[in-house]
Amino acid sequence: MNIQSKLPTTPDEFLRWNEGREGKREFVRGRVVEMMINVTRNHWRLASRLERRLADQLDDRLYDIGTSDFGVRTPDGVRFPDVMVVPFESDGKALVTSSPLFIAEVLSPSSMADDFGPKAQDYLRIASLRYYLVVSQDEYRVWLWERGADRQWLKPTMIEDQAFELRFDDVVVHIHMDELFDGIASPAAKS
Template identity: 65%
Template sequence: MNIQSRHPTTADEFLRWNEGREGKREFVRGRVVEMMINVTRRHWQLASRLMLQLASQVGVEQYNVGAAEFGVRAGEGVRFPDVMIETFSGDGKALATNSPLFLAEVLSPSTMADDFGQKARDYLALETLQHYLTLSQDEVRVWLWSRDDRRQWMAPEIVESGQVTLRIDGKPILIDLDALYRGIVGN
């Protein structure tokens, strides 16, 4: 007997269906989208270093800082950003958050159009989101979308050296690009 599993049609169904499965996928516009599971060393290093820089400044008592294994409900779907900050939550069994404060994606040739396109639109529609950052893995260059004082999104700031300053719930957070990219670009 050959049993076919039905693909999910909602974000909740997707989260239950996806739990424990091998590989990586997102749920976008009612469809399961297979994602890249192998990343380059540069991608891994940038995401790891960014997560460490953020965690050392925001404090893990008040915020969760994590990597790509935890989902974000974006629109009607579920995305898995490379790095995320959310306010500390008590539900330890949750598979995704509705309220990220910061999201970051490390660009890859296969994801670049989505990271600047539909994924960016999905993320920027999240009411709680304060910043969205994309990072090149081929050169020191990041794009930072931030909300202004009226909670409107400003055009992305492109930064190629020095520091990027975020405000998470009004608290300044510095991302040191020199430390983030040290030994990565050009190797």
């Protein structure tokens, strides 16, 4: 006999239902969305390197920096970004945060339309978010959305230079493109 469990209909139901399950999924607009679990080596390298660059420059007593195993509650549901920075919170048992400061997604052919479209729109409605970064895994290129002084989102900037900066309170984080893309892509490979 095939027994089907009831699918969740709210973010809280999803978090309880999803805990301990194998695979990767998100909860978007009332639906469970299966996600890719096998990424390319370059995708993995970029997410890991970005996470390390952030962790090297931010105080872990003030910020938590991690990869896609920890979720973020969004206006549309629950998502699991490739890299995220959140203020340090003492609740070590939480499954998600509602207050990310930085979110990054590494592009995959299957995720490109979502990362620039519905996912970007969802993330940009999170009140605490300061930066949304999309990283190409095929080209020496990133796209950065950031909030202006008036808390409005500025037009995304395509970055193909040597470095860019992110500001977290009094700390300026420098991300060097050469370090991020070493062995993956080079400025000469820009198209």
